[in-house]
Amino acid sequence: MKQTDQQTEAAFREQCRRQMQRPLALRIKYGFNRVYKPVLDDVPWRSFDSMAEYREWCEKNLPEYLGYRRAK
């Protein structure tokens, strides 16, 4: 059965309320994970003089599916 937008929103808000009630340690446990990201994870560190320079680097170098490119 397909949910309406309102039902989806209500379900998400309920999920928010449950998560806020959980102890901080559980929020961290389930909130942080690590999956290898190509290019992004392939050097030990990188730095940029400006956020604009960083965004430009993301546009040029990261695969689109990672979502780091600017929204059109």
Next chain:
Amino acid sequence: MNQRPVFRPVQAEEIAGAFDEEGVEYLFIGKSGAILLGYPGTTQDVDIFPDRSPENGRRIIAALRKIGFEIGVELERDITRGKDFVQIKTGPFDVDLVFAPDGITSFVEAKARGLTEGVFHVANLRDIIASKRASGRQKDQIELPLLESFRAEYEKHHASPLRSAGDIAAKKSRSK
């Protein structure tokens, strides 16, 4: 670089503890900050908005080394200089130092509006959302409606409404 240890929850507390021990001025921002406040999402790195000063940079370096990050001479120089964005993957988990987050103009003002959750200093949700909106990235645009819904729920359950720098400036200009 793709064989990396699993993130352990205690590591989040370790970084906050090391920052406090070294006297680092910082706020968790981005989705990692929202998650600490109860946002039901996931993230892969820890986003830190530190105050930009050479002294704070030196404190950050000391704190990160304490918890196992390898900080070489060049990286040390860039952190101390407070380059706008420094991404570090030489430790037990990934850390982004964002000295100039999009949509937030002043660390001092953001800190004044910030929240404390356990041992963590966290930017307020309105600043986190403002920053994500200003970044204009695809992944942030998708997340924004969910973050706004979470903010509405969060503010229902927490006393004073949070205000971003943009909200405060808009209110001031209306009252003129």
